[in-house]
Amino acid sequence: MDVIVLGGGLMGTASAYFLARRGARVTLIERNRIGAGATVASFGNIRRTGRHLSQLPLAHRSLRLWSEAQKMLGRDVEFRATGHIRLIFDEGGLADMRAYAEAARPWGLELEELCPREIRVRFPGLGPEAIAASFSPHDGSGNPRLIAPAFAESARKLGAEIIEEAEVEKIKHTGSGFLVTCSKGAFAAECLLNAAGAWGARIAALFGEQVPLDARGPQMGVTEPLPHRILPVVGIWTRDKEYGAYLRQVERGNIVFGGAAERVRVDLDPGYAKADPACLPAQLRAVARLLPAIAQVAIIRTWSGCEGYMRDMLPVMGRSATTPGLFHAFGFSGHGFQLGPGVGDAMAELITTGRCETPLEDFGIGRFNRGA
Structure with missing residues (x-):
């Protein structure tokens, strides 16, 4: 064929x-x-x-294939099953997480609910004001x-x-x-x-x-290298798009972040999008809710791309x-x-x-x- x-x-x-x-x-x-x-x-x-x-x-x-990727492809694509944590800061987010966890269980996804003390002990520095979090230990990130x-x-x-x-x-x-x-x-x-x-x-x-289909570009950024302390990918359960940020720290120490900003429109000819610097202050405020220490860190690059979004x-x-x-x-x-x-x-x-x-x-x- x-x-x-x-x-x-x-x-x-x-x-x-x-x-x-x-x-x-x-x-x-x-x-x-x-x-x-x-x-x-x-x-x-x-x-x-x-x-x-x-x-x-x-x-x-x-996910099964990501876990086999290095052996299958003969190179390290930096898949790390370090887990995925989503922080919760209000009762609406907590209700949404619990409803999703219950609905997803028959589909084979088990989410662990963490209380504030468990977040502080297991993931120090993350979401000090969080009232709860979900944790999926087998997820992670790749390059x-x-x-x-x-x-x-x-x-x-x-x-x-x-x-x-x-x-x-x-x-x-x-x-x-x-x-x-x-x-x-x-x-x-x-x-x-x-x-x-x-x-x-x-x-x-x-x-x-x-x-x-609409063509849009995400607003992404990365910090200077820092000591490597954040293992899981970090996100949030929220109904407020202004707080919908996420971040992860790569092994070289840089923190990659995104979300909490409107995706820019992209003209498919030529098909490139540029990050809007006006979005960065509000985006960083949302990211700092997840990781307050990021407020003291230098941002070294921002970027965007071209993604296709279905309605x-x-x-x-x-x-x-x-x-x-x-x-x-x-x-x-x-x-x-x-x-x-x-x-x-x-x-x-x-x-x-x-x-x-x-x-x-x-x-x-x-x-x-x-x-x-």
């Missing part, structure tokens, strides 16, 4: 790898450089807490700059052709397959996987599938509703990093066998046309 994968982010490169591992002949086409879009803008959070319940089977599948290149290189070793800096000019369904013409040539295949991120809606539209915040994944041989995996709405390996594995299974052991029905592109 021949497959063309459009998009060289984490979803596309993981799909290319798992397709090649299943014996498919794969050509991946990326308009820029591998991992240069939403993946490199990612915070690097590998968390299951707070996900839409129907995403949890895919998240569990992906967004390493994972997509690692999948691409491993796919290449399995025979996949990886084509970068290739602008797609035309996509045609030939009846027996697909012909993709780009700046580096024409490529034919039996199947086409649309893993083009924020550009995925444009490709779907070529086949009569309209989806409500219902669920990805588009699975078969096309209009075109045989066309598959979609895009629109992960800023929370696709953890899912990436699982998405690639699931899409490879679906494309090569016609079925998928992980339920994907909630993510089908046909949901946007129901009742039309």
Whole structure:
């Protein structure tokens, strides 16, 4: 089976790898450089807490693959299962956490509830005003700059052709397959996987599938290096977007942070977003609620990227509703990093066998046309 994968982010490169591992002949086409879009803008959070319940089977599948990534890909992509803590500062957040924990338990996610004393003893310096927290010990983080290149290189070793800096000019369904013409040539295949991120809606539209996707850029920042003391990824349960911050400390000591700021609009041509410096003061106030010590630390860099957000915040994944041989995996709405390996594995299974052991029905592109 021949497959063309459009998009060289984490979803596309993981799909290319798992397709090649299943014996498919794969050509991946990326308009820029591998991992240069939403993946490199990612915070690097590998968390299951707070996900839409129907995403949890895919998240569990992906977590197993993250734990195998170093052996599987032959390099350290800095996956660390250091846990994920979400702090709670008010009764509304506590009620939301408890309701989610109860609902997620049948889906295989167990959250530990921590009291203020347990937070202080186990995670000193975090959320001194927190009234509670949830903790998921098996989650953690990974390096967004390493994972997509690692999948691409491993796919290449399995025979996949990886084509970068290739602008797609035309996509045609030939009846027996697909012909993709780009700046580096024409490529034919039996199947086409649309893993083009924020550009995925444009490709779907070529086949009569309209989806409500908005391109946005997150507001991210990183501090100077500090002594390495914060092990888990830190987030918050809150109904107030102004406090929706998150952070993690990498092993080199820098603290990466984001959230608590409006995502900037992105023009898909050229598809780049710049961080808005006006957002930084309010963002840092929210981050300081989680980690007061950050108020005394120098910020050395801010950045943004280009992510595709669906209006219902669920990805588009699975078969096309209009075109045989066309598959979609895009629109992960800023929370696709953890899912990436699982998405690639699931899409490879679906494309090569016609079925998928992980339920994907909630993510089908046909949901946007129901009742039309």
